[in-house]
Amino acid sequence: MNTPRRIELPWLRLRWVRMLMIGGGILLAYALPLLRPPVLTTTGSDFGGVLVAMTSYALVAVGLNIVIGYAGLLDLGYVGFYATGAYTTGVLTSEHAHWPFLLVLPIAVAVTMVTGVILGAPTLRVRGDYLAIVTLGFGEIIRIVILNTGWLGASAGIKDIPSPPSLGPDKVGTDQDGLFQIPHIAWRGLTPLIDNEHKTPFLVFGVLDAVPYYWLLLTVLLIVLVADYLIKESRVGRAWEATREDEDAAEVMGVPTFRYKLLAFALGAAIGGLAGSMLASGQGGYINPNSFLILLSMLFVAAVIIGGAGNRWGAIVGGALVAYLPERFRALSDWRLLIFGLALMLIVNVRPQGLLPPRRTRRALRAKAEIEELEGEAVDA
C-alpha cells in the first residue's frame, strides 16, 4: 500500500494566489446569506439565523480548541463561560443598568476571563480525568446559580437586551432602512434572480433580519482567528504543545506548566464570554438559563473533536457543522439526538483524528503509516 502523499498543487506555492483565494473565500462567506445557494440554504429555518448559529458555535469551538486542542485540558463545562458572557451583558445592558453594548462587550469578556482564572486556579491542579467532572460541575453551578438568583433574572431570563448599534436609520420593514439596501438572490432551478422583495439593510441590527448579526459575528471570528494564530505561533503556543504532550518533561525543561494551563483556560474563557455576549445582543435580545445546559457543553466538545482538536480550522468546521446539519435536515427531527449519538461513535471509530487534524497529528499518522509499510505489518501505537 502506498504511503499517502501530500497533494501537490504548484500554483498554490505563489503567495499572491493564496492571498487571492483567502480573500475570495472571505468575501464568499460574507455574501453567503445574500446568495442563498440552492442546496446549502436551509428551508426549514431562516438561513441568516442559521448562519448566525453556525458562526457562534464556530467561535465557541475556536475558544474551546485552545483549552482542549492546544493545552490538552478536557473541559466539559465550557457552557459556563458562554453563560457568564451572556449574563454579564444582559445584566449591564438591560436588567440593572443601561450601558451601551459596545462598552459592555469588553467588560463581559474581562469578567469571563476572570471567572476562568478563578475556576482554573483550583481545578487545574487536579488530575486530568477529574478535570472533566469538575469542569462539568462548574458549568452546572453557574447555570443553577443563575436559575436560582432573582437578581440575574432567574428562570424568567433577561429580555430587551439591546442589539449592537446600527448605522443609518432604523425604519424597520420599509425601504428607508439603513444606509443602503442589498437585495437577496432567489433561485429558480439553477438561474439566479435578483429578489427585490427580500432585502437586507446595511447596517441595521433589527428584529426581522439576522444577516447583519451574521456579518458582525463573522468579523469577530476573523479577528479572533488572527489572534489565535499569533498566540499559537508564539512561545505560549509552544509551551502548550510541550505541556500537552508530556507535562512532566515540560516541567523538567523549565516550562511553568500550571501558569500556561491557566492562561489557556483564561483565553478559552474569554472567547467563550465573547461568543456569549454576542448571543445576548442577538436578534431575540433574550437569554434564559435553559440555553446553557450540559448538553450544549457536550455538543461543543464534540464539535472540536470531530473537527479536529488542535486545528483552528477544524474547530470552525466542527462548530459550523454541528449547528448547520440539524437545521438542514429538520425533517429527521425526532431522530436527531439518536443520529448524533451514533454518528459520534462512528466518527471517533473511523476517523479519530477528526475531519481536519492539526499538522502534528497528520505528521504522526504519516510517520506511522510509513513505519507500517516498512515493517510490512500493523504496528501498535
Place this chain on the structure above:
Amino acid sequence: MGTKHNLRILGAVAAAGLALSACGSTTSSSASAGSSSNCTSGQNLAFLGATTGDYGALGQNMVGGIKLALDDYNTKNPDCKVGVKVFDSQGDPDKATPLATQIVGDSSIVGLVGPGFSGESLATGKTFEAAGLPVISPSATNVTITQQGWTTWHRVIGNDSAQGAAAASYILGTVKSTKPFVIDDGSDYGKGLASYVKKGLGSKFDSANSDTVQTGQTDFSATVTKVTASKADAVFYGGYYAEAGLLVKQLRQAGYKGLFMSGDGSEDPAFVKAAGAQAANGAILTAPAGPAPADFDSKYQSVNNSPSGLYSTQAYDAANIFLAGLDAGKSSHADMNTFVGAYSGDGVSGPIAFDKFGDIKESVIFAYTVKNGKLDTANPTPIS
C-alpha cells in the same frame, strides 16, 4: 487498514450524520391546491414550540389540537384546505428566533398558534410584532409577555395571576387552611404561579413554609421533611405533573394528611400514575379552562392516534379562531389581527375574548379533584 479514500468518505458521511441533533423539524401537512372557489388555497397555520426533546410531549399535544381543528375545517371546506407547518424549537429561545424569522418570511402562513413556552414568546415577540403576524399562544402564561406593548400577541389561557389568586382563595376559604405551604419548581411557569398563590395567601402565609425544587428531581426527602416538620395543612405545588406526582406520593408516604393542590401544569394523566392512585386521591388541580366536551378526547384520538393531554384544548381553540377569521374572509395579517383582537366566542376550554393587552378577558378558574384514582374531568368546581 482500509483505503484512506473509503475512510474519508465514511468520515464525511458520519460527520454528515453527526450534527443531526438540536432543533427539530418542519413537517408540512400541506394544503391541497384548491379548485375554483372564493377562498385562497395553500394557506397554513404555523406552530412554534417543542415537539421533540424532553418537553416534546406538550408540544405534540398542541399540534394534535391544531390538527383536530384543521380536520374539522377541511372536511367542511374541501376546496380551500388549510395546513399546519410545525416549527420545532425544543423550547429553546435561541432556536426559536431564526424560526420566527422563517415564519414571518413565509407568506402562506396566516397566523401562529404558539409559542409553546414563555421563554420563546419573549424572544420572538418583537419579530412577530414587527411583521404584524397575529399570534395566539395556547400555553405561555408568564405575566410579563402581555406587558411588552405588543399588539399582535394573544393567549387563550388565563395567566398565572388569575389562577394563583383563585387557588389562594380556595385554600383559605374552602379548605380553611391555617398553615399553607407553597412549593415551586424554579421554572418560569411554576415560580410565577406559586408567587401569585403566595401573594393571594397574604398574611396567612409564612415565608419559612416554602421551598423550591428542580425539574427533573425525583427524590424530595428534604422538602417532604420540611413540610411534615412545619405541620402544614395545605400544600400548593407550582410546577408540572412529573414532579407533582412524585412529590404528593412522597408526602403521603411520610404521613402528610393535608390538602395537596397544584395548577394546570399537573393536569395530565401521568400525574396520577406517578403518584400511585392512593396518594393522588383528594388532590385538587386548578385550571383556567373548563372541562372539554366529552367527545373531544375520542375525536382527538381518531385524528391523532394518541390521547389528548395538557394544552390540547387550548391549541384547538386558538386554531379555530384563525379558521373563523379565514371564514370571515380575513387574509392580510392586519385584518386577521383585528379580527382576533375583536373575537368573542366559546371555545372548548371556555369563553374567549381578548383584552387590549392580549390576555383572555374572562378567566374562570376551575378546580378538578382526583377521585378513585382518576382525575375527574367532568365535574370541576369553579373557584373564581
Place this chain on the structure above:
Amino acid sequence: MNFAFLFDNFFQLTITGLALGAIYGLVALGYTMVYGVLQLINFAHSEVFMFGTFAVVWVVVFIHGTTSANQSLGSSLGLLALALIAAMLTSAAIAMLLERVAYRPMIRRGASKLMILIAAIGASFSLAEIMGLRDRIAGWFGLEDKLANYVSQARNVYSSPVTIEPHGVFTFVNYKVTDIDLLVIGAALLMMFALDTFVRRTRLGRGIRAVAQDPESAALMGVNSTRIIQATFLIGGLMAGVAATLYMVRIGSTRQNAGFILGVKAFTAAVMGGIGNLRGALLGGLVLGVAQNWGAALFGANWQDVVAFVLLILILLVRPTGILGESIAKARV
C-alpha cells in the same frame, strides 16, 4: 441558612439521605470499577442503570397488569425478586453490549482516552434516545399496539402500577425508620461487601486487580484481559440493576433521561470516594446523598446540586485522590 431546621430533623434528613446515597453508591460501583481497570469514564453507565429501571416496570406490568395497586413491601417480595432478576440481567446485558460495540474496538486500537470518552458520550445519547423512541421502533415491527403498555408515550414519565408503601419499623429519635429505608441501605452494604469479597478472594477478582495494576504484566502472567474487561462491565451492570430495582421501590417512576443526572451524581460520588476504590464508591455515594439533603435543608432544595459539586471540589482540593484514595489496583480494596 436554616440551621434550626437541620438540627431538629437531623435524623430524618440523614437517614433518607443515606437511602438516596446508597443508590448513588451502587451506581458509582460500576463507574469506579471500569475506571479502575481501564482508566475510562464510562459515561454510558447511566443508561445501563436507566434500562434496569425500565426492566423493573416492564416485569411489573407483565405480571401484575396495569391496574394501580398499593402493596406493602412484605407482600411484594415475590414480584420484587423477579423484577430484580430482570433488572440485573437487563443492565448487565446493556453493559456488555456497550463494552463489545462501543469500547472494545477502540481499546484494541489504542485510541486516546479523549476519543473513547467521546464514544462513551455518543453511546449514552444513543441508548437514552433508543428508549425515548421505543414507540417508533416498535411501530416499525407493527408491534406498537400489542406492546402499548410497554412502549407508548415513550418520552413521558413511566410509572410502575404497583406502589410499595413503606411501613415504619422502629423510631430513631424523632424519625420512624421505614422498611424501605432499611432495605435500600442494607442492600447497598450487602452488595458492596459481596463485591469486596469477590475482588479479594476469587480468581476472577484477582485477575481484575492484576489488570488494573498493570495490564501487560497481567497478560504475561496468563490473565485474559478481554475476559477481565467483560467481567468488569458485567459486574458493574449487575450492581446497576440492583440500584435500579431499589430506585424503583423508592421512587416508582422513571423516564428515558432518568439516568443522566443520576449518573453525573454517581460519578461525582465515585470520584469523591476515590476513583477505583470500591469502598470509596459506596462511601462517596452515602456522603453525597447525606450532603445533598443537608444542603437542601440549609439552603433550599434548589441548591442541592450546587452543594454536591462544591463538596466535590473541596474534597479534591484537600485530598486530590478522593476520601479513601484510588486503589482497585492495590490490595486494599
